[in-house]
Amino acid sequence: MSAAHPYHRLEVPVEVPFELRSSPGKGWGAFATKHIDRGSLILSEKPTFIIRKSHNEITDYHVTMAFQKLSPSQRAQFLLLRDNGTSYFTSMNDAFAENSFNIANSDRDEPEAHGLFPLHSRFNHSCIPNSKVPTVSGEIISSFAIRDIDVGLDMSGIKLYVLPAIAWPVYLAPPFNSLVTCDGD
Numbered sequence: 001m002s003a004a005h006p007y008h009r010l011e012v013p014v015e016v017p018f019e020l021r022s023s024p025g026k027g028w029g030a031f032a033t034k035h036i037d038r039g040s041l042i043l044s045e046k047p048t049f050i051i052r053k054s055h056n057e058i059t060d061y062h063v064t065m066a067f068q069k070l071s072p073s074q075r076a077q078f079l080l081l082r083d084n085g086t087s088y089f090t091s092m093n094d095a096f097a098e099n100s101f102n103i104a105n106s107d108r109d110e111p112e113a114h115g116l117f118p119l120h121s122r123f124n125h126s127c128i129p130n131s132k133v134p135t136v137s138g139e140i141i142s143s144f145a146i147r148d149i150d151v152g153l154d155m156s157g158i159k160l161y162v163l164p165a166i167a168w169p170v171y172l173a174p175p176f177n178s179l180v181t182c183d184g185d
Contacts, residue, residue, distance in 0.1 A: 006080040027085030047115025126156030
């Protein structure tokens, strides 16, 4: 993919140990630019915006209303998002759904809330992950290395942590199980 790809314009903090680039067969990913030791912080990210609803209740209307409240630079960042790194999304809700994480703390019995996290969304799925978000603290999510990550490897995690545990059996059953594969991990 060319240097003109929109993800080259996503605002990546200079201190993070990764860069965004094309990931063969996975769209785009975050790749280590230096060795990352197990236990090290990889990224802390504040959501671009939050919608305090269950994912299945969120519509284009809710995403559009949140989008309208953003600053011009935040709007520009949102509009850079692509479906698997290549195609434009067909709706605002699709863009949000593919780039959001549940930030409610089930331990504190909080109602569902989803935040838009453009950078964490670049971490690809793996059945043998090298990073994870252990807990959500407030609205910020942070990922840590769960094993050493060498230069050039992509940041990966198991995407199930973004779903309540009760939803895992549904996610792992047809038709959704075809979305989670472990070939090549």
